[in-house]
Each structure stands twice: as C-alpha cells, then as structure tokens.
Amino acid sequence: MRAPPFLVLILAVSAALALILVGQRPAGAEPIRVGVVHALSGPMAESERGLVDAVRLAVEEINAAGGLFGRRLDLILADSRSNWTTAATEVERLILQERVSVLFACWTSACRKAVRPVVEEHRHLMFYPLQYEGLEESPHLVYMGSTPNQQIIPGTRWTMDRFGTRIYLVGSDYIFPRTANRLIRDLVTAAEGEILAERYVPMDAVDLDAIAAEIRRLAPDAVLNTLNGNANRHFFASLRAENLTEMPVISFSVAEPELRSMPSGQSHTAHYAVWGYFQSLPDPVNRRFVDTFRQRFGAERVVSDPIVSSYNGVRLWAEAVRAAGTDDPAQINRSVGRTSLHGPSGIVALDAATRHLWRRVYVGHARADGQFDAVEISESPIRPVPFPASRSRAEWRGLVDLLSGEANRSLPRDSRWAP
Secondary structure, three states: OOOOHHHHHHHHHHHHHHHHHHHHHHHHOOOEEEEEEEOOOOOOHHHHHHHHHHHHHHHHHHHHOOOEOOEOEEEEEEEOOOOHHHHHHHHHHHHHOOOOOEEEEOOOHHHHHHHHHHHHHOOOOEEEOOOOOOOOOOOOEEEOOOOHHHOHHHHHHHHHHHHOOEEEEEEEOOHHHHHHHHHHHHHHHHOOOEEEEEEEEOOOOOOOHHHHHHHHHHOOOEEEEEOOOOHHHHHHHHHHHOOOOOOOEEEOOOOHHHHHHOOOOOOOOOEEEEEOOOOOOOOHHHHHHHHHHHHHHOOOOOOOHHHHHHHHHHHHHHHHHHHHOOOOHHHHHHHHHHOEEEEOOEEEEEEOOOOEEOEOOEEEEEOOOOOEEEEEOOOOOEOOOOOOOOOOHHHHHHHHHHHHHHHHHOOOHHHOOOO
16 A cells, blocks of 8 residues: 555655764764863872762763763863963863863862963863862852851861860961961951961971971960871871870861871871861761762772762763753853752752852861761851952952962962962
8 A cells, every 4th residue: 555645755854854863973972071180190199089080980870871961971081290280281181182071170279270261261161179268259160169158267166166266377388278377367366366377388298397396386276277188197297296196186178088098106186177078977878979989999998078079060060961951061151050969968059159069067076097077067058158258359359369479489480370
C-alpha cells in the first residue's frame, strides 16, 4: 500500500532534519573543558593538592552520571608553581588556547589579584575557593570562601571573649594577612585591647625562631595566625622549641591537611582554627563525601573547608550550566546566582548581589590526630559582607591599594602583582 503524499513529505522533511542534526552532533558532543590552576609545586603545593583532587572528584562524578547534556567534562590542569605571575599566564593560556568553559583557581589572594584582570579582560568565569580578606567583588568571579564577617571578625571576637585582648599577629607577607590584620586591629581597638606586635614572613619562611622568642617575651593572651603553606609547620615547631604549646593560637589558614602534615610530637594543645566547615561535622552528606574522597584518593587523606569549597564550586557551576542550557561563561555568569545545592558543608547558596556564599562559622580545637573538634559560633548561616561597614567602600579600596603596595615591595620581583 502506497503512503499518502503528505506522509511522504513529512517523512522526507524528518529525514532531512535528522541529517542536519547528525551533522551537528560531533560539535555538540565535544567535551566541556574545565580549567584548573593550582600549585602542584612550591610552598603552596601541600595545601593546594587537595583542591585539585576535589575538582577532579566532582568532575568524575558528573561524568559518571552522563556528563552535561551528554557531553563529558575534560579536566585541563596547570601548575601555578606557587607563583602568581605564572598563575596569570596559565589562566590566559587556558582561556585562549585550551578554550576552557570555566576556571577553578588560586589559593592566596595575591594569586587571585593577579588572575582576576585576565579573567575580566576575557569576560570569562572563575570560581575562587578560599576564605579571604573581602573588599572585592567581580562580575566574573564566584567567591566560594568566607568573607571577613564569616571568619576573621567572628574568630577575633571569639578569641578576645575567651582568652583576652592582648593580641600578637603573625602572617605571611601578602595582601590577605595584611588586610585581615587591619580588620583585627579595628576590632581589638574597639574592645580597648592592644596589638603587642604585628609580624610578617615570606611564604617560604623556614626560620620562625625569632618570632616564637618574641611571643614568649611579650606573653600575649593569644596569637592570631594568618600564615599560609609550609610556614605553619615551622612556626609551630618554633613555638614548641620555646615551650609555648599552651599559648592560644587561633589560625585562619590552617585546615586539616596542614594540621595532618605536621610531624608527630608537634601537637599544640591550645591551637584553634576558624572555618565554615570541618571534616568532623556529623552531617550525613558530609560523612558520605569524606568516605568517597578517601576511597578515591587514599584512606589517609583528610578534607578541609577549601577542599569542600572546590568540590561545591564544580557542582554549583554544573547546576548553573543545566539551568542555562549552555556552558557559555557569559550565560553562566547570569544564571549562577539563582542556583543552590546541598553539599558536605550544608546548603550552598550564593548571594546574587555579591557573588559570595552564605556561610556558617565554626571554631575547631586541633587534635593530635589531625582533626578538629568543631563548635558552631554562628546561630545560622551568615550573609556575606565583602565590605565591612566600619569604613566606606572608597576607604576600603584605598586601604587595599596601600596594603597591596606594602606587601608588594617585600616580594621577589617576578612574584609581584598590580594593586
């Protein structure tokens, strides 16, 4: 029986459309390229190793579930070598040559400040996983870490309430510690306290004996620590050599991997850290994440706030891709503020106005086994405030420029950034 003419026409049109779609399919099936720029060598490699693994785990899970729109994700990894100039160069290479759809990059604020102009120039999209000094917003960055009102400010208030207001400040010599310590000075002054000393050391510092000796001489109520990377290991060794293991130290950049890396026998009985997440949290979603991470990367591995932020960043980006129907960075920049998910740290919700996360705040007491006993010091998730109300935005920006210049002058020439 011959088909009616109209049916023949419909079949012919359908066949033509199918040929067109088949012709387009190879392009549509191209992998989505995910760019990662972290330190695989140098003094920050120990801290940033876990961030790379977190991104890798999230990418593997998305691929195992079929990818995005049937397209697998390809991880394109670059080593910043703990150098922010190298990081900026690698970010531009991933954007222009590797054609990545998104970037997950940096630990230090110096790195972020170096790569931000590159990301903005190319109108691209980057997720930054670390707590930081705030005083910044960008339409092309998503800030997954804590702002000052979600870490530095509550952590400082908790310290003064618990231990006293005579404070010693020590940090790595770059913009985050210098700006964080200016915020801390404001808080201590308002509480009629005293900053006994404010000291900075290079990122790769190994000799902190003089600082430990000064702490012993000044006998502060507490030390607020913004050291990053391997310097923390040497700092706590120097404190132990001065028999200062009962001196309260509150760290803002020491998480589980850094704590675990310290040699056995160097435990500090009065060491605390302030974060929005700790591995020891009992949430069932967190327990599953920790188990999965260890199964993938080793039973001895530990996770941390920055690791979870990196993992959540990939998942949040994937949700935005699904919502937008495309992996185009410009489209995702418009849709990412309307996405949320339940992650190991709880509900992950972006404040669309600032592109920072709502976050809880915990204080953790360091244990000898490399974990923290965590106690929440926020009654509920805190809305991010990148620019604290104690100064105007113009005043904060001027202060950042000043502090950037101070830190910049102390860096090797090939590691400097534009304020």
